[in-house]
Amino acid sequence: DRVAGGAEDNGDIKIIAAHNQTSPENPYQYGMKEFERVAEKNESIEVEVHAGTLGTSESELVQKLKLGGADVVLVSPGFMSKTGIKEIDLFAMPYVFKNYDHWERVVDGKVGERMAEIINEKSDNDFKLLGYWSAGVRHYYGKKPLESIEDIDGMKYRTQTSGVIAKYWEATGAVPTSVAWGELYQALQQGVVDASENSYPYFVQQNHHKTENGKYITETGHDYTTRFLLINGNKFDSYTEAQQEAVLKAAKASVEKEREVVKKQEEEYKQKAIDEGAEVNQIDREPFIELAKPIQNERAKEIGVMDLLKKIRELKKEG
Amino acid sequence: MFIKWLEKIQLTIGVLFLLVFFITIIIQVITRYIGVSAIWTGEVATYSFIWSVFMGASVMLNRREHFKFDLLLNKLQGKSKKTLYLINDLILLVFTFALFYFGIIVTESFWNFTWVSLPQMKMGYVWISVPIMGGTMVIYTLAHMIQNVRNFSKGEVIE
Amino acid sequence: MIGVVLVGLFIILMVIGIPIAFVIGIVSLLGFVNIPYIPEAMVPVKMLNGLDSFVLLAVPLFILAANLMNSGQISQKLIDFSLSIVGHIRGGLAHANILVSMLFAGVSGAAQADTAGVGKILIPNMKKQGYDTETAVGVTAASSTIGVIIPPSIPMIIFAGLTNVSVGALFLVGIIPGILVGVGMMVLIYFLALKKQYPTYQRASMKNFIKKFLDTIPALMTPVILIGGIIAGIFTATEAAAFASIYTVLVGMFYYKTLKLKDFPKILVDTLTLSSLSLFALAAASALGELMSYYRLSSWAEQFFANNIDSRWLFLLIIIAFFLFIGTFMDAIPAMILFIPVILPVAISFGVDPTLLGIVTIMTLAVGLVTPPYGLCLLLAAKIGKLPIERSFKAVIPYITIVVVVLLVIAFIPGVAFYVPELISPDLF
Ligand code: NA
């Protein structure tokens, strides 16, 4: 049985670990390399890290995880909820997290634990959560700086295409638009879209901040992003106890490393953007947050995670 | 006769999907231009495109029009030519059956996955194009083989 | 070891006449059988995912636009117009053949449509006027390669999608090399025509020229709309392809009135069947590319080049030689899907600009369109001219030498292609 396979006759295992980013400088690669380094301290484990070589699309990585073409992958909530685990949308909602501290209290606490259980149960043990990574904080960047929430009205705005996100931006008056990531530089350059949103390490590496419609960055901070580090649960169960321990330990180390690198890179790439002529401004986030609340409530009810949403909001007050 | 009918149906489906993605792209440009959000266009267009390619590829297998080197096939005559065609079709039969079989496996695995922009749509509707392509390719290849065996002793080669 | 077996199998299957796309699929399936911990279902998974890219939609759309042009007899208008410009030169019809390919290139992203559409009209005509068949077939096939060098170009769009290089930059960089190739071929024809005393047309009167020019304007507007629309941000490259089709329909139906509603079913079927051939091959190539990822071919290639090659010149020469070879039996698109992900990181480590890699790769693979055993434009032209493949290839060699010379010039003096585009649109580079 291939799904439960991966183990060779002598009990050695090979773990294929994959993420979708091709740049060797991407935080994901640091995280995966750390996972490899720590896991391989157990001599019966070999980890093979694929940086974008097993597909640059996350939906493909999820398919591979399920079928056994990859053992450990990194996925964002938008693509995870595609697998039928709707609850995951909770972490993808705009303005559900206030800052990194808040995000960490949520994912590293009871809510994160509960989400891990949901993922494992709903996927029938195809997916087992190893840890929460981040792809940074997403901000607006466009052809003009936002001074208030009204400024975004009518703008052709490239966002992720999943339901709750598109719905939120529609509510702000923006026109969510579908442009492939590979075509986005061009689209911003030539004005196919007026604006986009992402975190510094991602859009600065693609030089979006150098384009006509990408050089004004407003720190909307609408999404402290969550990424799921997943392993195929059936394979995990087939490992020896020592191997399982080594994998969990490696996952923990990778979580620390990846978060550290992402935060460091956000500073670096923000500075790079500014040095290269982009303009950064702050904005009062309150109107954005208020607008998000009813949309969060509605979606949370739909997918049955109102209790978790309440817990997340309670955690905002602490700290 | 059945083969002709099957090919016609498949070709029609392929052309319809070609039209769907063509129109969807036009809608994408127009809606963006007038400032209406139609975020589903990317997925609808791409998935229709996949369907049309797979249907077209299957039809072209039936017509034996996929690009190939026919140097050897053209050099041979009579029974040796027919034998080579039979060998080739047998290899194609195994491969297209594998596409059909593994196509079913992946369709089952991903049936309940949903589209990103239209969560009410199942990914199964997209993946099922793979076993349909594989299955029809099996049928076409079998038909080629049967025809060739029937005419084996006769003069002409059925391509 | 397994690599040798798979390559051997690839060759055998190809020689016995299994279609190339299926050879690629079979080899990748067997490769996955050989890796015990990876399921064979990866083959269909990767085939479908290989097509799951918005950029690829440009392929059938540009083929549709070209088919519409041929059906709407826009090709005939372009030929008449070209004749009024170069017809009076010795070997006028051959010059017109090249010029019309350059004009057609500005509309079409695919080269085959040019060979088929223009060749059907010009090859018989050239024969009638006393050109030898070799020249007719050779010029027609070779000049079609300009179609993928002058924008728009399907291979450029695919390359951009694979590498995140700007489509606009590649388009702009293709213009000058495309013109150089065309002019080079015309010079060659001129000397050949003097020697063989090929006929000329009477110089078109100014009045006649203006009439032909006005008649062609709507057709000539297509590249302006396409490239202009992309640069002005009205649409992306893929969307531009759809609009090229709409524009061609409008011009064909309402201006020239040569395109009829009853023509559409056939045009659509032709578009579907023709484009599904390359795209199915591309899907199969994605599966093979995936297999190469599991075998870590790209890090192996990186190490090999790092240890054995120390000059970027040599690296570029190797890449050119490699793609010349691959192009003899494979389409440009699957060849790029398979090898560009492997080559790109190596190229960057040698300091080769990805856009330069793009134009060099595309020009090299364009040569593959006219090299046997599998060169689509050569096969088509030979079929139209009823000339055996071997003789057709011999006829085409002088012309592809010109493509190769221009290609080498661009590879080693990139400024030839890059200087002007960088002046016009510095942001793109
Ligand atoms: Na072109």
Ligand code: NA
């Ligand atoms: Na070729």
